[in-house]
Amino acid sequence: MKKVNIKDVAKEAKVSVSTVSRVINNSAPVSGELKSRVIEAIKKLGYKPSHIARGLRSGKTKTIGFIIPDITNPFFPEIVRGVEDYLRKKDYTLILCNSDQDPKIESELVDILIDKHIDGLLFTGAGEKSEKLELAVKKGLKVVFLDRIIEGVNASYVVSDNYDGMKSLLEYLWKAGYRSFYFINGSKETFSARIRYKAFLDFVEKYRVKDYHHIFSSFSYEAGYNHTKEINRIPDVIIGGNDLIAYGVIDALEEMGLDVPDDVGVTGFDDILFSKHYKPSLTTVRQPMYEMGKKAAQMLIALIEKGVNKIKGYVLPTEVVIRNSTQ
Amino acid sequence: MKKVNIKDVAKEAKVSVSTVSRVINNSAPVSGELKSRVIEAIKKLGYKPSHIARGLRSGKTKTIGFIIPDITNPFFPEIVRGVEDYLRKKDYTLILCNSDQDPKIESELVDILIDKHIDGLLFTGAGEKSEKLELAVKKGLKVVFLDRIIEGVNASYVVSDNYDGMKSLLEYLWKAGYRSFYFINGSKETFSARIRYKAFLDFVEKYRVKDYHHIFSSFSYEAGYNHTKEINRIPDVIIGGNDLIAYGVIDALEEMGLDVPDDVGVTGFDDILFSKHYKPSLTTVRQPMYEMGKKAAQMLIALIEKGVNKIKGYVLPTEVVIRNSTQ
DNA sequence: CTGTTAGCGCTTTCAC
DNA sequence: GTGAAAGCGCTAACAG
Numbered sequence: 124m125k126k127v128n129i130k131d132v133a134k135e136a137k138v139s140v141s142t143v144s145r146v147i148n149n150s151a152p153v154s155g156e157l158k159s160r161v162i163e164a165i166k167k168l169g170y171k172p173s174h175i176a177r178g179l180r181s182g183k184t185k186t187i188g189f190i191i192p193d194i195t196n197p198f199f200p201e202i203v204r205g206v207e208d209y210l211r212k213k214d215y216t217l218i219l220c221n222s223d224q225d226p227k228i229e230s231e232l233v234d235i236l237i238d239k240h241i242d243g244l245l246f247t248g249a250g251e252k253s254e255k256l257e258l259a260v261k262k263g264l265k266v267v268f269l270d271r272i273i274e275g276v277n278a279s280y281v282v283s284d285n286y287d288g289m290k291s292l293l294e295y296l297w298k299a300g301y302r303s304f305y306f307i308n309g310s311k312e313t314f315s316a317r318i319r320y321k322a323f324l325d326f327v328e329k330y331r332v333k334d335y336h337h338i339f340s341s342f343s344y345e346a347g348y349n350h351t352k353e354i355n356r357i358p359d360v361i362i363g364g365n366d367l368i369a370y371g372v373i374d375a376l377e378e379m380g381l382d383v384p385d386d387v388g389v390t391g392f393d394d395i396l397f398s399k400h401y402k403p404s405l406t407t408v409r410q411p412m413y414e415m416g417k418k419a420a421q422m423l424i425a426l427i428e429k430g431v432n433k434i435k436g437y438v439l440p441t442e443v444v445i446r447n448s449t450q
Numbered sequence: 451m452k453k454v455n456i457k458d459v460a461k462e463a464k465v466s467v468s469t470v471s472r473v474i475n476n477s478a479p480v481s482g483e484l485k486s487r488v489i490e491a492i493k494k495l496g497y498k499p500s501h502i503a504r505g506l507r508s509g510k511t512k513t514i515g516f517i518i519p520d521i522t523n524p525f526f527p528e529i530v531r532g533v534e535d536y537l538r539k540k541d542y543t544l545i546l547c548n549s550d551q552d553p554k555i556e557s558e559l560v561d562i563l564i565d566k567h568i569d570g571l572l573f574t575g576a577g578e579k580s581e582k583l584e585l586a587v588k589k590g591l592k593v594v595f596l597d598r599i600i601e602g603v604n605a606s607y608v609v610s611d612n613y614d615g616m617k618s619l620l621e622y623l624w625k626a627g628y629r630s631f632y633f634i635n636g637s638k639e640t641f642s643a644r645i646r647y648k649a650f651l652d653f654v655e656k657y658r659v660k661d662y663h664h665i666f667s668s669f670s671y672e673a674g675y676n677h678t679k680e681i682n683r684i685p686d687v688i689i690g691g692n693d694l695i696a697y698g699v700i701d702a703l704e705e706m707g708l709d710v711p712d713d714v715g716v717t718g719f720d721d722i723l724f725s726k727h728y729k730p731s732l733t734t735v736r737q738p739m740y741e742m743g744k745k746a747a748q749m750l751i752a753l754i755e756k757g758v759n760k761i762k763g764y765v766l767p768t769e770v771v772i773r774n775s776t777q
Numbered sequence: 778c779t780g781t782t783a784g785c786g787c788t789t790t791c792a793c
Numbered sequence: 794g795t796g797a798a799a800g801c802g803c804t805a806a807c808a809g
Binding site: 179 | 500528728
Binding site: 465466467468469472478479480481484503505506507508509 | 794795796797798800801802803
């Protein structure tokens, strides 16, 4: 049961391979007569053009790469889903890679993916600028940064409005009467952590907040848990850099005999799947994860197919979600 | 900045392309003299062989496909991570596809992936047998089934010991004094749900349990929540087909004013990330997700590279994890 | 409109 | 040991 190729089809339809190619790709006019003979033959033989040969010829593989820190982090699955759903519609295929935010691995992955002749790259990386990527972009690789922007690399990006989200959250907290703030943020290297910090700083200044504290740590449950255990003077509210951190904060607080939200308020960021089921359910800032993925994929495909070169950035809106971890 | 190819290297090293190919692939002896010249040239030119051309020639793409229901379901990310980590080590690349367990989509995806010339396929599908897959396997596609076995398709598989896990869980519950059981299971089509049901039936018979109930629904939070709300007579313990279902059960129970575990016990299956942080923390059966992914990838690569044809199945052990949702 | 032909970059006989 | 040359399956000039 040998694989049928374009030659077989040509023979069957008694035309040349170029004619077959033309009807497949609609790349040039073909007379109705021949066209129908070709279509007939294709159907009869069950012919499927080889993506790989086509790729060799055209340089296009209809494949895009996506480098993320870790699919195991609940923030990413929805993004990936948004990406994959859109790509599927456009007949593209997704190669997924986990980098653990290690710049060295990220750089290796870029190489691997370029080797695989991806048509474009979606990148959610550590914050550091990468020469490799910069170079690749200059060489014409289409890249869209997702959730995180890397300075120095001139490429399109999709992020959510971290600044506004954090600002709105803080203003809600202020209005709710919270006056002392403890912000356990994610890693300093991460773009979104830095932006959220900036919003925090601006808030503190604008409202002349006296009693506040900020610390960069990492976007994990453990970070929230451990840092909370070390807090000397409990503030009115502890702000987690993301929901995972907030979960850790809540659990630590409970172990310390403190009630959330009666004794302390706790907030997160992201609104991952479980935040509405957490006990107490988590006040947080919703990021449109699925939309971010979809939008980024959309931009990338536009970049690839329309040859658009204009660098564009999209900032998707965030939304404060008030639940029971604050009052 | 043109891409350098094997010819350029050959010219630079003053040898033939075949010699270059030989040293790259170590496919035939080459004299030390030429070999070092070639290596030199490769380094100097920064040459990287094109996977795609190689693929066209050899028919191998060093790419494997993975069809899963939905990466957004917390059960899958760890599996995917296990797969990807192993594949990376072996210089393979992962194409990820979500099927939503729709047999039609699954079948389309198989086509798409075959078109892309994957070297092998990891498949976690709906329960139904698929002619397409069966055919593909017969045509030589290497397939490993992950978490779910499809009847009628003769291929290797990796699953966890669902039967033993459920059996052990039930026996623990029995010993703990639970006497009436309500099992809200996942979807009837799913392999693991059926196995767990069988274990339940065998348990009920062996221990002559009088008071029990079983229902197939779906592996979701909502399923657990909704079915619980409809229960007339509350049993000693409600068994969720997976952790998600158990979460829904717990929340519904609480809304109904019932205490877990004081009034009712609740158990899950899988031990996903959040189960240890749920309130109350969930008694469940741990499946080695990461290991399953890794093992499946390992088997697939063995199938591909060693040309092993022996169909093999692996059943990975599960483990009852006792937490605070039972007593 | 249609066919012929030259590669895309690589591997692999087949001679030497 | 080494090189020349024939493709893998397809697309895109180039003729006609």
